[in-house]
């Protein structure tokens with residue numbers, strides 16, 4: 001029997017991207033404002049979409065001798081940036097010009113050039129629970145008789161936005177704070193239990209889950225930029241499949257983990273051992289403040305720690321990675337703001353066990369790295385929703401390229417190696433567009 005992978009879909013089956021695409025963002029802080037201001041700057045021709053694979057990346061089609069390498073955005077039917085309309089929710093009132101000033105990622109002159117546009121977007125009151133983010137005090141919050149009522153208020157917001165904005169399609173992307181660490185409970189196991197939990201105000205249903213549930217109920221794809229459990233639970237996978245609506249997550253792969261998922265595959269492919277990997281960061285933005293709480297940091301820690309185990313597979317390579325010590329720290333250090341510094345000290349060993357060290361000092365900008373990932377996710381999730389062979393799958397594993405801790409089907413370990421993830425993404429695009437997959441075998445160049 002043909003597997004779904006072998007069945008060749010056709011580009012003609014993808015619904016065209018007519019009309020506007022609404023981007024709905026719970027959490028309009030540093031990442032969201034940098035995304036929105038950035039898209040507007042690009043639309044006005046002030047800047048280029050650097051860091052965005054969907055906008056600047058190319059894709060090889062056919063053989064190396066064919067010379068067919070279009071831009072991804074010219075190959076796949078992605079919504080153009082001119083068609084994006086933004087809205088969202090936050091616990092802080094005010095408009096996005098003020099929020100972007102507070103985030104202090106972009107230069108004041110750059111923001112001033114787009115002031116009326118940014119002032120025209122005001123976050124809607126949020127669904128928030130202080131237990132989940134203790135370091136923030138809400139000013140702009142919904143009240144409701146239980147979690148079901150609050151989630152239905154989000155559904156009403158969605159319906160109003162659809163009507164007022166005139167958008168034909170919507171995508172939701174969580175750019176809100178990292179919530180405290182929770183593990184899966186019975187309430188997360190089935191949709192029925194989850195919906196019962198909503199009416200019973202179950203404490204294990206977090207605010208991010210309310211947004212995700214509301215989006216999926218409305219047939220809107222949901223991407224998770226934070227390490228929260230959110231859609232990585234059976235109940236949400238069930239709802240996603242039932243509604244034929246894609247989900248993906250979790251935790252944008254921006255700085256240290258991005259580099260880690262480049263270096264670890266390099267060590268592994270050369271069969272070099274790793275004795276220890278110590279990663280530390282200083283970060284001074286609001287995200288850093290939230291992560292200063294141990295319960296919130298634990299969520300991020302778990303997301304960051306899984307990477308090496310999956311790439312290096314100590315159980316298959318005990319001599320090289322069996323005793324590896326992996327530590328990750330994040331320290332809140334206000335003077336640096338959004339300009340994070342991440343250090344890695346890596347103790348490796350080679351031939352006959354002789355030790356060596358590698359030091360990485362990445363002076364990065366957190367939201368400058370995250371914004372293009374958020375943009376790509378919105379455009380690709382919209383594409384997934386319009387693609388019959390993708391939308392019914394639930395988790396969009398081909399988008400694991402963008403995540404520190406990619407959601408994957410139960411029983412399937414996630415791929416963390418950045419280059420495997422990139423191949424998976426590009427082959428998925430080739431597949432849905434009816435092009436040959438690229439295997440890099442290449443023997444046919446040397447035949448008769």
Ligand SMILES: NC(=O)c1ccc[n+]([C@@H]2O[C@H](COP(=O)([O-])OP(=O)(O)OC[C@H]3O[C@@H](n4cnc5c(N)ncnc54)[C@H](O)[C@@H]3O)[C@@H](O)[C@H]2O)c1
Pocket residue numbers: 026027028029030031032089090091092103126127128129133136174175176177178179207208225226227251252253254255285286287365366367369370
């Ligand atoms: N910037 C990066 O490089 C990066 C990388 C990976 C993950 N992330 C994650 O992305 C998220 C956003 O990061 P950021 O730097 O923009 O943080 P931020 O603190 O600047 O913005 C988050 C916003 O979410 C709001 N918020 C919190 N709970 C909310 C709720 N229930 N409903 C609506 N709004 C809510 C906060 O008020 C805040 O304005 C964080 O979870 C962060 O861990 C960021």
